[in-house]
Amino acid sequence: MKVFVTNVIPQVGVNLLEEAGLELTQWTEKRKLSGEELVAHCKGYDAVLCVSNQLDAAFFEACPHLKVVALHSVGYDNVDVQAATRAGIPVGNTPGVLSDATAETAFLLMIATARKAFYLHKKILNGNWGFTEPTADLGISLEGKTLGVYGLGKIGFVMARKCAAAYNMKVIYHNRHRNVEAEDALKAVKVSFEELLEQSDVLSVHTALTQETKGMFNKQAFGRMKPSAIFINTARGGIHNEADLTEALQKGIIWGAGLDVTNPEPMDKDNPLLQMPSVCILPHIGSATVETRDAMATLAARNIIAGLRNERLPYIVNPEVYTHTPANS
Numbered sequence: 001m002k003v004f005v006t007n008v009i010p011q012v013g014v015n016l017l018e019e020a021g022l023e024l025t026q027w028t029e030k031r032k033l034s035g036e037e038l039v040a041h042c043k044g045y046d047a048v049l050c051v052s053n054q055l056d057a058a059f060f061e062a063c064p065h066l067k068v069v070a071l072h073s074v075g076y077d078n079v080d081v082q083a084a085t086r087a088g089i090p091v092g093n094t095p096g097v098l099s100d101a102t103a104e105t106a107f108l109l110m111i112a113t114a115r116k117a118f119y120l121h122k123k124i125l126n127g128n129w130g131f132t133e134p135t136a137d138l139g140i141s142l143e144g145k146t147l148g149v150y151g152l153g154k155i156g157f158v159m160a161r162k163c164a165a166a167y168n169m170k171v172i173y174h175n176r177h178r179n180v181e182a183e184d185a186l187k188a189v190k191v192s193f194e195e196l197l198e199q200s201d202v203l204s205v206h207t208a209l210t211q212e213t214k215g216m217f218n219k220q221a222f223g224r225m226k227p228s229a230i231f232i233n234t235a236r237g238g239i240h241n242e243a244d245l246t247e248a249l250q251k252g253i254i255w256g257a258g259l260d261v262t263n264p265e266p267m268d269k270d271n272p273l274l275q276m277p278s279v280c281i282l283p284h285i286g287s288a289t290v291e292t293r294d295a296m297a298t299l300a301a302r303n304i305i306a307g308l309r310n311e312r313l314p315y316i317v318n319p320e321v322y323t324h325t326p327a328n329s
């Protein structure tokens with residue numbers, strides 16, 4: 001059986017696939033395959049392991065022969081899940097193993113933003129150490145402040161735990177469902193979306209990007225936040241409106257922002273957000289630690305191996321595929 005891998009993945013994943021007797025081709029060029037190229041490459045393969053390729057209905061219609069698609073990510077907003085199910089293809093992802101690393105990224109963006117760290121680093125690089133006076137380059141203290149989590153799932157929980165432990169922060173959250181574990185362990189309080197906006201000193205986004213969450217953080221939402229608030233997004237850039245965020249920061253409607261995700265990615269190097277003192281931006285590296293990427297490659301390989309053995313994927317995005325009768329069958 002043959003597996004096409006759209007990027008270079010950690011060796012541990014390669015080893016697992018090869019030990020299972022699978023023949024592997026990795027795409028090693030430092031550019032993303034176009035949709036058409038991906039379809040062309042998948043011909044003659046039984047499975048594909050993808051990083052962040054757009055897998056739309058056209059892809060699944062063109063590749064009904066695939067026995068499994070494994071994502072090297074937990075997020076699957078890049079996948080037309082219904083089209084995969086219609087084609088009878090199970091899709092797997094990598095939940096849980098990246099929660100610590102991604103929450104760590106949100107935490108680092110929160111502190112870096114609160115203390116204007118990226119901007120000050122840039123100033124030093126530009127030969128502008130500055131004159132140290134008591135009113136220069138002031139940040140915001142985090143001790144005892146209120147963290148608002150939008151989407152208190154696996155990553156949101158770890159972020160809340162870190163903030164409560166490190167800074168004694170009060171945790172409020174807005175979620176589709178109550179998170180009883182967070183309420184018990186962290187005394188987290190579930191609030192409405194409006195209350196989350198109005199009460200958070202730091203508002204950290206941890207939902208999936210869906211039709212419901214797309215553009216949730218827009219002019220109206222930023223307008224309800226505190227002028228001293230910090231907005232953190234390590235989930236997906238599509239959840240905030242970038243023009244509205246830029247305007248909110250320029251007009252002092254909110255104080256700062258830390259982003260690991262932007263819209264589009266990559267962000268244009270001339271984007272005004274990159275020049276703002278209380279903005280810190282990273283190039284979507286939320287899960288990028290050696291340990292985490294190894295664990296993600298392991299889960300993705302396990303999904304591929306299970307799929308090619310006609311077993312249920314251990315980490316499945318579309319479990320309904322097992323009860324659905326594909327068209328033309």
Ligand SMILES: NC(=O)c1ccc[n+]([C@@H]2O[C@H](COP(=O)([O-])OP(=O)(O)OC[C@H]3O[C@@H](n4cnc5c(N)ncnc54)[C@H](O)[C@@H]3O)[C@@H](O)[C@H]2O)c1
Pocket residue numbers: 074075076095096098099102150151152153154155156174175176177206207208209210212213234235236260261284285286287
């Ligand atoms: N920056 C990165 O590199 C990186 C890494 C990992 C994950 N992510 C993103 O983080 C997201 C969250 O990952 P997770 O593992 O914590 O997922 P999760 O499913 O455990 O948590 C998401 C939470 O959001 C809630 N939610 C969903 N829709 C909602 C809505 N409309 N309103 C309120 N709450 C809603 C869910 O109920 C759930 O509790 C992923 O979908 C992915 O997009 C980014």
Ligand SMILES: O=C(O)[C@H](O)CO
Pocket residue numbers: 051052072073074075076098286287
């Ligand atoms: O969803 C994820 O796992 C990360 O954003 C990587 O794409």
